[in-house]
Amino acid sequence: AQSVTQPDIHITVSEGASLELRCNYSYGATPYLFWYVQSPGQGLQLLLKYFSGDTLVQGIKGFEAEFKRSQSSFNLRKPSVHWSDAAEYFCAVATDSGGGADGLTFGKGTHLIIQP
């Protein structure tokens, strides 16, 4: 079975500084890869996804992620964070068992705190 590791439970970044959130997955092949953001008490918003092709993926709100097969990683980056980026970030993976994409396996999440 696949698994997802987000090694950082909390990250504090100053407003305007750059951000990188780490995500590693374990799976025998290349899964589908996603980053979601969740504000307190809210649902999930998709930031970006990787299915195939170009390994550098651009998402919404200025986020990007790079798939590195050799490192089984899909780290999320943003060059300059805004106070509104404070939220919980989840990396997720999905596989395809033959009948279409399976349900998502989520990492434990990284809580992003923005310092003024």
Added chain:
Amino acid sequence: GAVVSQHPSWVICKSGTSVKIECRSLDFQATTMFWYRQFPKQSLMLMATSNEGSKATYEQGVEKDKFLINHASLTLSTLTVTSAHPEDSSFYICSTRPLTAYGYTFGSGTRLTVV
């Protein structure tokens, strides 16, 4: 894009009662719906996969007799929490299987509180 409507957004129920949560795909046919649970300050965990016209597939450790899933039509999947207990208090959220470019479409979630 694909839209999933989930109701209710929040519900408070008494211990021992049952609660039904609905997820509707508004502008497409969802043959497969996934149900997740998120406890406070935790990640989302896949509970089950519902397929239109067939029995749901439950993840290990999820009680199928307690969490009844019905997917009787191509646009509606329901999750019924039976004989709810306080430990069932959680955030429940549904999603569809990806459609080509859109990825998974999530409902807005249901916050269940059992008192």
